Amino acid sequence: MEQIWKDMYDAAKAVFGARKISDYVTCGEVAAAVLSKSGKIYTGVCIDTCSTLGICAERNAIFNMITNGEQEIDKVLCISPNPSNGGPCGACRELMVQLMPESYKDIRIMIDYENERIMTLGELTPEWWIG
Numbered sequence: 001m002e003q004i005w006k007d008m009y010d011a012a013k014a015v016f017g018a019r020k021i022s023d024y025v026t027c028g029e030v031a032a033a034v035l036s037k038s039g040k041i042y043t044g045v046c047i048d049t050c051s052t053l054g055i056c057a058e059r060n061a062i063f064n065m066i067t068n069g070e071q072e073i074d075k076v077l078c079i080s081p082n083p084s085n086g087g088p089c090g091a092c093r094e095l096m097v098q099l100m101p102e103s104y105k106d107i108r109i110m111i112d113y114e115n116e117r118i119m120t121l122g123e124l125t126p127e128w129w130i131g
């Protein structure tokens with residue numbers, strides 16, 4: 001496995017961990033690491049609320065990247081209680097496509113860290129509804 005995936009895993013692991021913020025908000029059940037084209041790793045955790053105010057870990061990490069002046073994604077990795085991770089949800093996929101409509105298909109996503117299964121966003125989202 002490329003070292004960068006291990007670095008991303010370690011970065012996500014560092015912020016991973018469920019915690020209760022209030023009677024209405026929990027976070028950290030899922031953590032994500034996004035590698036930008038510049039080579040910097042940005043992390044985010046999921047935030048769950050009793051209504052729809054929360055956010056997925058992936059989008060939180062992407063927003064962290066945008067907040068820090070970057071906008072191009074190279075790789076995405078997620079840690080969840082389920083060891084096989086799984087791919088990002090439809091909303092997270094849609095955000096990545098809209099951020100990079102010309103090149104989103106090249107974004108590499110770790111689907112299963114233990115078995116080193118990597119897919120591109122193009123494989124996960126072959127026919128974009130606008131494109």
Ligand SMILES: [Zn+2]
Binds near residue numbers: 059
């Ligand atoms: Zn999502």
